[in-house]
Amino acid sequence: MPPRATLPRSVQLPSNKLTWKPPKPHLASYHPPAPTASSSSTTYFVPPTSPQLPPRRKPIFNPGGFGLQSSPKPAPSPRSWKGKEKEIEEIQKKDDELRRDEERLEGKESTKGKEEAEACYVPPPATLHFHSTNQLPLLYSPQPLPPFQIAYETWGKLNSARDNAILLHTGLSASSHVASGGNDVSTSTSSKPGWWEDFVGSGKSIDTDKFFVICTNVLGGCFGSTGPSSPYPPGDGETRWATRFPMLSIHDMTRAQLDLLDYLKIDKLYASIGSSMGGMQSISMAYIAPERVGRVASISASGRSGLNGVGMRYAQRSVLMADPNWNRGFYYDGVPPHNGMKLARQIATITYRSGPEWEQRFGRQMLSEQEAALDSDGNPDVPRLSPDFLIETYLDHQGERFCLTYDANSMIYLSKAMDLFDMSSTALTSLAKKFNTAYPNSNPFPYPSDPVGISVSLPRNENLLKFKENDKNEIEIKKKLKKFIPTSKSPHLSELSLGLKRLKDIPALVLGVQSDVLFPVEQQRELADALKLTGNQNVTYYELGGVWGHDTFLLDVQNVGGAIRGFLH
Numbered sequence: 001m002p003p004r005a006t007l008p009r010s011v012q013l014p015s016n017k018l019t020w021k022p023p024k025p026h027l028a029s030y031h032p033p034a035p036t037a038s039s040s041s042t043t044y045f046v047p048p049t050s051p052q053l054p055p056r057r058k059p060i061f062n063p064g065g066f067g068l069q070s071s072p073k074p075a076p077s078p079r080s081w082k083g084k085e086k087e088i089e090e091i092q093k094k095d096d097e098l099r100r101d102e103e104r105l106e107g108k109e110s111t112k113g114k115e116e117a118e119a120c121y122v123p124p125p126a127t128l129h130f131h132s133t134n135q136l137p138l139l140y141s142p143q144p145l146p147p148f149q150i151a152y153e154t155w156g157k158l159n160s161a162r163d164n165a166i167l168l169h170t171g172l173s174a175s176s177h178v179a180s181g182g183n184d185v186s187t188s189t190s191s192k193p194g195w196w197e198d199f200v201g202s203g204k205s206i207d208t209d210k211f212f213v214i215c216t217n218v219l220g221g222c223f224g225s226t227g228p229s230s231p232y233p234p235g236d237g238e239t240r241w242a243t244r245f246p247m248l249s250i251h252d253m254t255r256a257q258l259d260l261l262d263y264l265k266i267d268k269l270y271a272s273i274g275s276s277m278g279g280m281q282s283i284s285m286a287y288i289a290p291e292r293v294g295r296v297a298s299i300s301a302s303g304r305s306g307l308n309g310v311g312m313r314y315a316q317r318s319v320l321m322a323d324p325n326w327n328r329g330f331y332y333d334g335v336p337p338h339n340g341m342k343l344a345r346q347i348a349t350i351t352y353r354s355g356p357e358w359e360q361r362f363g364r365q366m367l368s369e370q371e372a373a374l375d376s377d378g379n380p381d382v383p384r385l386s387p388d389f390l391i392e393t394y395l396d397h398q399g400e401r402f403c404l405t406y407d408a409n410s411m412i413y414l415s416k417a418m419d420l421f422d423m424s425s426t427a428l429t430s431l432a433k434k435f436n437t438a439y440p441n442s443n444p445f446p447y448p449s450d451p452v453g454i455s456v457s458l459p460r461n462e463n464l465l466k467f468k469e470n471d472k473n474e475i476e477i478k479k480k481l482k483k484f485i486p487t488s489k490s491p492h493l494s495e496l497s498l499g500l501k502r503l504k505d506i507p508a509l510v511l512g513v514q515s516d517v518l519f520p521v522e523q524q525r526e527l528a529d530a531l532k533l534t535g536n537q538n539v540t541y542y543e544l545g546g547v548w549g550h551d552t553f554l555l556d557v558q559n560v561g562g563a564i565r566g567f568l569h
Ligand SMILES: N[C@@H](CCO)C(=O)O
Pocket: 118, 119, 170, 171, 172, 173, 174, 275, 276, 277, 352, 551
């Protein structure tokens, strides 16, 4: 059994033992001015004597109000979804109602909104499951994960040469339900729109008349693949893994997917395409098995997690773990940490969209201004402390809908795996060293200097691992370095390029968005330049404008879809 993931110090230690001391304030620290006689008329920083309580009427986005009404219904956990179709339908209905309210508020047609495209929050159960017969050796654990399960769906037909398959890797919270099914093109029986509904289908950017499209729920997720909410002991266990689940890396997720490809007898993908966390998986797959990836696309992701993202995800995990209902991850028999999840998702949503988008959508509008001048008690409406700016009610709603449908531990494990992602050569070398020592009899994790062609399904070959000094590619890279002038000023560029040289011969698409605060364009440029520095002559880089931030990949069919269509051509 793999050892459980190490819990954070703040969870392991009683708070009075924490040794961290705040740094001495320096001159620039800001202290709010104390109210003085001359400023007594201002209410700035002075707590209002009579705070405006949440309104009695129904807020627009959030039927639960400011967490003051009864706690939300516990989410149907993945395992208990069987037989709970009605409950799921109800949540979905509520979600649709909220969306319609929102669209009315924005004066939009009640058609599919940009909002909805964020993710398929209550996905229909995946129709296919791959049950591995083998354990999965893990990069951060000296013990392997017992035989696991991967949920997946497919669209289109695998041709007789078995060379038209495209593997799609999801963002953190999406399921395998990329597009609606219920027809003979898809294995999905559900007509519910998927998270890339407008991108994948007959005649669409990823044309299912031509390609066989596969999407999996990620290992560690909660939509049918093995993750922290899966039975423990593995198999028919009575409890759940919870935080006994081992730490995962993006590469583990990818290696599980490679097992699925083996099972499907797909030797080589036409393309590996992923966005956000999925972009990391896409790059990881091309690194681990370059001979199995015909084209690689990384959209709104990066070659190494930026510290802005690490910080934002840490903040999310912190508020979630601070919810007493999180209970160190063992909440499956009780009430899940809805409040923590809700707050975490609020922070996440801030990183997924952008201020300029909200400026356009909501401006500084407030509910209290927008609705009748008098409240239900006949009192004049004034600003209130509960969600009032429309942006506040929007975030509140985002948190509320997510906390009902996603497993908190999955969020924690996947978000940490994203933090750990680093394709620079030192990081990869250290991972390979540790893994290959811990698992001497497994397929090795490649060193960045390994020549391409070592298949993950080939037995370990010690001689190939000593290839470093004579690597022809390295000489080529040095030559290219003299010619190519990167736009990225990243100090990690050459390290990253050395880490990525196994991708040198794979046509690559890197796409970034200028309004993305989670994976800023500097990281996209860094990745594209690093790939070019490997000597890769087929790197396409797009940088999109627009206001949709990180989630542009879910929304901009014309530009993101167009870039993918061209890349697949
Ligand atoms: N909106 C996306 C962003 C992260 O990819 C999600 O919820 O997963």
